[in-house]
Amino acid sequence: MDLPRQIFMGGVVGAGGAGFPTHKKLVKNADLLIVNAAECEPLLCSDKFVMSRFANEIIGALTALKSEMGFKRVVIGTKQKYGAEIKTLRAAISASGADIELFLTKSFYPVGDEQVLIYEITGKTVPPGGIPIALGIVVINVTTALNIYDAIQGKSVTHRYVTVTGEVVNPCVVRAPIGASVSACVEAAGGAALKDFMIVMGGPMMGRQYGKSQLDSLVITKTDGGIIILPDSHCLPAFHAKPLEHIMNQARSVCIQCSYCTDQCPRFLIGHPLHPNRVMRSTATNTNPEMLAEALLCSECGICELHACPMRLSPRQVNIHIKGLLRKNGVKPVFKTNPDQTSMRDYRKIAQSRLIARLDLTQYPTRLNGCVSCEPASVRIPLRQGIGRNSIPAVSVGDIVKAGDVIGRVEFEDVGSVIHASVSGIVTAADANVITIEREESAL
Ligand code: SF4
Ligand code: SF4
Structure with missing residues (x-):
C-alpha cells in the first residue's frame, strides 16, 4: 500500500486546524514540507508535549x-524557547541520519498560522486567497506527523493529546480517546476548580466558547488540542456574548479609524491586501465592494479585536459576517500581494507573554503537570471530524468493536476521513452523525 493510502486508512486529518484530510494534501515532488510545531495559542502545550515524547x-x-x-x-x-524539545528533536534527527532541518522562531502570535510560518521560514507570501502549494510548499502539523507515523505502522487515529488547563485542579495534558466527553477530560485533570465556569475549546484567541451546561455534550475530535476552563466573569465570554447586530452597529458608529487593527493584522503584515479598518469603514458607508471583499482574506486570528482595537470593537466578527455573505453570493475576487507592507513586520510581532497578560490569563500555567489518561465509560464519535463529507456508518447497534476498527467509511477520492473506534466495546447508538460505544472489554 502506498503512503497516501496508508495515511487515508489511518484516518489522518490535519490535527492543528480545520481537519483537512492529510492524504489529499500530499503532493508528489513538492519543494518543501514544513512541519508546524509552533503552537501559538496562549496556554496550549499539546504539540510541545508530543515533540518531547515522540521525537523519534x-x-x-x-x-x-x-x-x-x-x-x-x-x-x-x-x-526557540522550546530548549528541551529542540534538543530531543536534534538527537532524533542525528540518530536517524535524516536530512531534516529545524527552523527556530520567536514566541509571538500567531506564528502557528501556516501562512505566517511560511513567511518566517522562506520570506515568501502565499498568494492572497491561495494555498501553500502555490509556492511548492506543503504544511502539516507536528501531531499530524505523529499520526502519520502510526498510520505507517497500521494504526489509526484513536486518541488525541489535549491540553486541559485554566480553572482545573491539575492542569495537564490529557490523552483522550476520540469521542470522550469534555467532562471526562476535565475530570481526568482533577475536575473544575470553580462551581460556575465557561469552556473554551481550543485556544483563547481562536477557540470556540461554550457554557458549563455543555460540558457533557461536547466531545473530543481529531482536531481538538485544548480545553480551557475560565470563570464566567472572565473578559473573554463577555466579549463573545455580543450579538451580531450590536457588533455591526458599533462598527458603523464607534470605529475611530485609527487603523491599529490593520497595523497589527498578521495577514496585512505578510503582504496581503487586508485592511480591517477599511472593512469597518465600508460597513458604515456600504459604498466600496472592493474593500468589503478584503474580509475574505481574514484568518480570524483575533489580534484586531482582542489586542489591537482601543475601542473594544470586533473587526474579526465583522469579517466573519461579511465573508459569509460574500461566499453565499459566490464572490471570488482576485487579490494582489503588496510586499511593501512587510517592512514593519518585525516591529509589530506580538509576544505571546504580552498577549497572555492582555487576555488576563497570567494566573494560569504555561508549563503543565505531565500527561494523564482519560478512560471514559463511553465515547460518542462524530462521523465528520474536519473538512469534507460525513463518513458512512460501518457498524450498527449491538455490534462489538475493538479499538481501531473502522466504524465510518469514505472513499479514497472523497474529501473526508475514515473514522475508527477509539475504545473496545458495544455500539449502543448509531446514526448518520454519531456512533456511541459503551466500553465493555469483557464482552470481547
Ligand atoms: S482599531 Fe478599532 S477603532 Fe481603530 S480602526 Fe480598527 S476597528 Fe476602528
Ligand atoms: S482577525 Fe483581524 S487581525 Fe486577524 S487576520 Fe483577521 S483582520 Fe487580521
Whole structure:
C-alpha cells in the first residue's frame, strides 16, 4: 500500500486546524514540507508535549514522507524557547541520519498560522486567497506527523493529546480517546476548580466558547488540542456574548479609524491586501465592494479585536459576517500581494507573554503537570471530524468493536476521513452523525 493510502486508512486529518484530510494534501515532488510545531495559542502545550515524547516517531514519519513523496527539503518550524524539545528533536534527527532541518522562531502570535510560518521560514507570501502549494510548499502539523507515523505502522487515529488547563485542579495534558466527553477530560485533570465556569475549546484567541451546561455534550475530535476552563466573569465570554447586530452597529458608529487593527493584522503584515479598518469603514458607508471583499482574506486570528482595537470593537466578527455573505453570493475576487507592507513586520510581532497578560490569563500555567489518561465509560464519535463529507456508518447497534476498527467509511477520492473506534466495546447508538460505544472489554 502506498503512503497516501496508508495515511487515508489511518484516518489522518490535519490535527492543528480545520481537519483537512492529510492524504489529499500530499503532493508528489513538492519543494518543501514544513512541519508546524509552533503552537501559538496562549496556554496550549499539546504539540510541545508530543515533540518531547515522540521525537523519534515524528522524524520517522518525516523521513518516510521525504523519500516516498519526494519532498526536496523538510523543515520543522518551532519556537526557540522550546530548549528541551529542540534538543530531543536534534538527537532524533542525528540518530536517524535524516536530512531534516529545524527552523527556530520567536514566541509571538500567531506564528502557528501556516501562512505566517511560511513567511518566517522562506520570506515568501502565499498568494492572497491561495494555498501553500502555490509556492511548492506543503504544511502539516507536528501531531499530524505523529499520526502519520502510526498510520505507517497500521494504526489509526484513536486518541488525541489535549491540553486541559485554566480553572482545573491539575492542569495537564490529557490523552483522550476520540469521542470522550469534555467532562471526562476535565475530570481526568482533577475536575473544575470553580462551581460556575465557561469552556473554551481550543485556544483563547481562536477557540470556540461554550457554557458549563455543555460540558457533557461536547466531545473530543481529531482536531481538538485544548480545553480551557475560565470563570464566567472572565473578559473573554463577555466579549463573545455580543450579538451580531450590536457588533455591526458599533462598527458603523464607534470605529475611530485609527487603523491599529490593520497595523497589527498578521495577514496585512505578510503582504496581503487586508485592511480591517477599511472593512469597518465600508460597513458604515456600504459604498466600496472592493474593500468589503478584503474580509475574505481574514484568518480570524483575533489580534484586531482582542489586542489591537482601543475601542473594544470586533473587526474579526465583522469579517466573519461579511465573508459569509460574500461566499453565499459566490464572490471570488482576485487579490494582489503588496510586499511593501512587510517592512514593519518585525516591529509589530506580538509576544505571546504580552498577549497572555492582555487576555488576563497570567494566573494560569504555561508549563503543565505531565500527561494523564482519560478512560471514559463511553465515547460518542462524530462521523465528520474536519473538512469534507460525513463518513458512512460501518457498524450498527449491538455490534462489538475493538479499538481501531473502522466504524465510518469514505472513499479514497472523497474529501473526508475514515473514522475508527477509539475504545473496545458495544455500539449502543448509531446514526448518520454519531456512533456511541459503551466500553465493555469483557464482552470481547
Ligand atoms: S482599531 Fe478599532 S477603532 Fe481603530 S480602526 Fe480598527 S476597528 Fe476602528
Ligand atoms: S482577525 Fe483581524 S487581525 Fe486577524 S487576520 Fe483577521 S483582520 Fe487580521
